[in-house]
Amino acid sequence: MSYEFATEDISYEDYASGRVLYNQKGTTSFPARLISEIFQRCVAYLEKQGKSAPYTIYDPLCGGAYSLTILGFLHPDLINKIIASDAMEDVVIFAKKNLSLLTEAGMQDRINQIKQYLADYGKESHAEALESAYKFESIIKNMPHSININCYQADALTDSIKLDKLKPDALKTDALEPDALMPDALKPDTLKLNTLKPDALNLVTLKQDQSEMNDKIDIVITDIPYGKLVEWITEDGKDAVSVMLQNLLPKLSKQSIVAVSSRKRTAIYNDNYTRVSKFQIGKRQIVLLRPNS
């Protein structure tokens, strides 16, 4: 497949996880150029439908929200609201940290932090991170409008989930690591989720934020768990994609578009959607779907 929109093979090193964007062990990151390509294909589709920017975008499997944060920096003019959710509480906390970088206050905090690292340890990686952070700061200052951000914990497969029923493997996102820029010797011990007492895992029913239910989403852009680092959080992984698509329907309008990235040959299908297009790059396939009604 060739890129139709992100045609320039520029360096995306500013977006590297752990540089300015926070990094956490056990979470995945998505190639910046590819996420930009997928997003722009969705935008092209919406424009053809007569729906113009700015758009509300949503990732129901947001992980550390790398993709959404990157999109905020790459396409601030096209996005006015970012919604992010994930089933894992610690992952959501981390996603919030990354998304905060799209705000002046969040970016200022990060700049101050990196400056402190630079003053204390003077590493080249800190100087490079600071340079990237200043570029992001300038993007934020020049944004045509601020981006409204909403990030919460929710199960994409049901509107409630009992964490005590999770498969042990689902807890692979198990280490909270504050900052990849921090020298190893100074990093606090990582916190293993599976060493937490059961009540710390909060065996409660997690409810989706009701205020979000009425929010119509223009673009859903997501990559499903591939099994290597993160897995579907479900008792039975069968048809997870179809169930997720079904659950998304109330949040979509007829004009919405859903882009799902997965391993090749994964069935991305639900009776209530029609496939708009499909392309492959490397090990990934990306399927764009529109709701039937």
Ligand SMILES: C[S@@+](CC[C@H](N)C(=O)[O-])C[C@H]1O[C@@H](n2cnc3c(N)ncnc32)[C@H](O)[C@@H]1O
């Ligand atoms: C491949 S990662 C997504 C990475 C993300 N797009 C990013 O840019 O960082 C898949 C995520 O799906 C989450 N997940 C798995 N099962 C879920 C479920 N049933 N509901 C919501 N999130 C789930 C995992 O916790 C993981 O963070």
